[in-house]
Amino acid sequence: MLAHPDIDLVVELIGGIEPAKTFVLEAIANGKHVVTANKALLARHGNEIFAAAHAKGVMVAFEAAVAGGIPIIKALREGLTANRIEWIAGIINGTSNFILSEMRARGASFATVLTEAQAHGYAEADPTYDIEGVDAAHKLTIMSAIAFGVPMQFAKAYTEGISRLAQEDIRYAEELGYRIKLLGITRRAATGIELRVHPTLIPARRLIANVEGVMNAVLVKGDAVGPTLYYGAGAGAEPTASAVIADLVDVTRMHTADPEHRVPHLAFQPDQLTDVPILPIGDVVTSYYLRMRVDDRPGVLADITRILADRDISIEAMIQKEPPEGQDRTDIILLTHRTLERNVVDAIAKIEALPTVRDTIVRIRMEELN
Template identity: 50%
Template sequence: MKVIHVGLIGWGTVGSGVVRILRENGPLIEKRLGSKIVLKRIADIDLETERSVKVNREVLTNRAEEVIGDPEIDIVLELIGGMEPARSYIIEALKGGKHVVTANKALLATHLDELCRVAHRYNVDLNFEAAVGGGIPIIRALKEGFVAERIEAIFGILNGTSNYILSTMSNEGGEFAAVLRQAQAQGYAEKDPSFDIEGIDAAHKLAILIKLAFGAKIPFEDIFIEGISDITPLDIQFAQEFGYTIKLLAIAKADGETIEARVHSTMLPSNHLLSTVGGVFNAIFLRGNAVGETLFYGQGAGMMATASAVTSDLIELSRNVLKGTVGRVPTLSLQQTHIMEMKVKDIEDIVRPYYMRFSALDRPGVLSKISGVLGKNDIGIASVIQKGRQVAGAVPVVIMTHEARERNIHRAFKEIDKMDVILDKTMLIRVEGELS
């Protein structure tokens, strides 16, 4: 029986996790695969730093070319992350006839089409289950489990750091900045957290999901991205009073003509399953035209969960190698020729219910002025909370609207924020009600 030879580029946290899984679960994996997986070569520029797993020194090299150029290696794992040299390594490996597994979401968010074309031309497979949702097999679900579905909508909690911060603010209170510092101290947030808290990481993952779910080629820059740093304890408290929970959601919807693609703080009914996803966990809620509503939940990051997804890809490709088959499941779910450019709906054109928090002077007639402008702009009010709570001289006036067009909201805010009774920029949070 043929043995599968694997080369690993990037001996970091996830790479060490793969080594550990192949070692600890190796005998079990062999019983499933019916063959042995041998990690033949590991390349990393740093071979000195102590790792959590030991490997034979002779498999180590600091030259990625020794992995890519090894004729015996069937499958290459790219786990260094970032744009270059990751992109070039992957392309070289594909051109060399090697199947590739990568977890590199930032690269895939912008270069997936290019990598797919190369894989297609050189008749090799490219897998990336670990790039979205860590250990959650959502890529596979989109390409196989839900292959018979017309996907209508995806709602994802795709960034563990921001979910940890929002969950902690909701459950224990605290200002954003303080909770962020706490998350950093506990290792749940990076020193420079902007990537996570500004929604960029979630948008990278959303870009990948959109491609698989809708077969749509959209420019990454067209995804609307807003982070969580402006969420205040006040908003969380009001959300709870209205029966909502605030989550950073990655949202994609398709109506057949355009795609909604946006990442922002979202108010969800507190009894919705996504609202109960706490801590650093990820979850993807998906609606298909036949299967209805489904949810996948699990660890979105972390050494072992991510390594599990990488290894599942490795085993899938090993099965292809053993059976001598390639391109069995198209890389982007749709056959390459059917991937279409699609237009992303302008954020101004979306229609949602909205949460608005105005910082107003505590004076008679304020609510009437605000609601007057809203009414003029076709924005219906569903409920209002105006309490005497004073925050730095201002009184919060909170309004939940019926469905309204965002363009109208912005037009109304332009007028309202100029009023002399309005002391601060108005807070706006989109609501996903029944997740329709």
């Protein structure tokens, strides 16, 4: 197939890196167009693959690689082409969104819901890629390259999953008017590109906060259109097939056109890619939810707020619970204003060292998405 002269186009739906990578590169080398749903392959080896395709003048189409049922690649590359993209925030892993939805709706623990999801086939036997954010980071890496004209840099993505998320944080978030979602976020900041996947508090009134179950949604902020949202099934045989067929039609329409007139693989021509760096997570500026267990004693809050103030971290909201009957420890929940992650990490270490603070501090990032 990869060599036969009668074959113009190869569809790769094997998944994984090898032998998919060898097959795709060989098809390209033989002058064949490629349609693929392989997000891992593109996120990790996309630069090599697209360079080869560009040199050969063939197309590599990959709508099915990101949020299958949602034509988000087309929207980003073509529909929003007039926009300077400011940021993208997406629920792009159905398994983890299903688990979070069930945890919130039923008050069940992560472990309980995961076990059920595995029994029902919503989660794989080895769920690591889904629940630890790796799958979302693959998709985010691809969208980031399209949005900002940077090479694919999956290795520099920050990835934190939902496996350590506690039920009480979902409840406290709710009390404060927020939902917790596993978001993939990429943003053009002043000094670089943010590329991060992690549990995130978002205002409950945002449309994307109300995306439940295995559904996916991608929120794109363009400078001209403002916020736009794209919602649909992220996986499954039929939604994936829908995206593959749309790619087949696109490639067929464009294959007689001069390669210079086709939509570039990553929206930008290879010689226009920028070398803006991916920011280390410590350099990211965002807001934070902090939960700490403290002794119910005078001066505790003063010590904590002093440590925060010394690092220019200002507090947006706070809940201090009364200690449960017969206990002398209580929870303090703080929401901070936007601040540098590095400063928060430093403050957390200092607060954890206080003799009145018990356990480790829970830290969840927070985004207003407006």
